[in-house]
Amino acid sequence: MASKELQAVRGMNDIFPEESAGWQALEGDLRMLLALYDYGEVRLPLLESTELFARAIGDATDIVQKEMYTFADRNGDSLTLRPEGTAGCVRAAIQARSIRGQTPRYYYMGPMFRHERPQKGRYRQFHQLGVEVFGLPAAGTDAEVIALSARILRTAGVTASLQINSLGSPAARIHYRTLLLDYLRPRRGELCADCRERMERNPLRVLDCKVPACQEIARMAPHLVDHLDEDSAAHFASLQSLLTALDIPYLVNHSLVRGLDYYNRTVFEWVTDALGAQGTVLAGGRYDGLVAQLGGADTPAIGFAVGLERLLALQALQGRGVEAPRPLLFIGALEDIAVAGAWRIAERLRDAGISVVTGGPATFKNVMKQAERSRARFQALIGAEQIAGAALILKEQAGEGRWQGDPEALYEGLRSLGVDFPQHAPHTVPNFATARTSS
């Protein structure tokens, strides 16, 4: 009896080999870049206590208000699938006491979850690379973190533009907020309904409303950067001169305020108009108060996150595809009697690091079709004749290369056609690993 076909949860995607090859290439490039800046990977739980996100991100934010996957554990605890990575990373750093007297640079890569309506560049399960630096308050750190973000985009081959702003100290922000409200209140009637709502919840958000009338009002509003505390103003000025020195072009966007409560001073975003409404590909900022707020020692920090789906989408748009890896050799058995011999040869070649895909037994024509479909660089067919001692033909599928000889000597045949050994070798180094293992 046929039952209803099961399908993935809305907004959660399966990634098959044609695509995962591109993911792996990107992830590999990212890890290489992170090593250049001495970042170490932290692998964090996908699930945290709901309270962590409520405290870190802010009770009034959209993420906490309506976008979290929250449910009760069997013992009644409220748990939440992480909607972003910073909160969990800070919690982990505090818990491990890893930031006492240290200045670690961490990164993590993996899925995040937000219950929003899916659309282009926005999914309910999506993937981010996040980086966080602890214990370094100076603007030089901000500049280096932004330089890393620029290098990531450059290496990925995507073009986007950098926007920066400063939110100042929490006190300066509160002061500015009252100034802004004083400015907005007489013009309340000209604002859209959303913005009248924003005036109550988060007045800074009025500044980047898309409604023309609101933009008009926002353009004349007092600028946050004109009302920074002295230290934050100096910090921001220092950052700008460092970016200039590093040849990183940027634009100061006075309406860039970010959606999470924990930011202070530097905030930045790399944006593009190539992805429809989801233009932010990488974003982050400084969050000097969060570690203390979550119970750790007072520790400055800064970080950012890149959306991997958006990065890959931009790469695809800009023609930077990655071809799925193909096997080196196809070995096809023609008759049943040839299977054992063919499989044994395949295993021996794999011992030598050669990637081999097998096919058959089937008719000659169909084995040839399988060979073509395998996308292997070389093919060799083994039939009853070869088992009985006849020579085997090794040929290059898309080229002219040919070799003929004993099936047992296929290794030599491949070498004579210019194949280097091994193609794949294990990465683990036994001596090093055992020396460091303590448990």
Added chain:
RNA sequence: GUGGCUGUAGCUCAGUCGGUAGAGUCCCGGAUUGUGAUUCCGGUUGUCGCGGGUUCGAGCCCCGUCAGCCACCCCA
């Protein structure tokens, strides 16, 4: 959470006024071939996204629902 568009074969798509499920491609088996060709024969291409309703009769009309896409909101 709100709105618009779209769901028919593995894939790309037709389907008229409501009247018996279509094309191309791909795939599988076979004949010829005897190191990827051509030709020929045969086969599956399907709960028309799902569930109701109207009707003698629904792929088509109505309601609901699910999914995808796009936009709002918001964000990576």
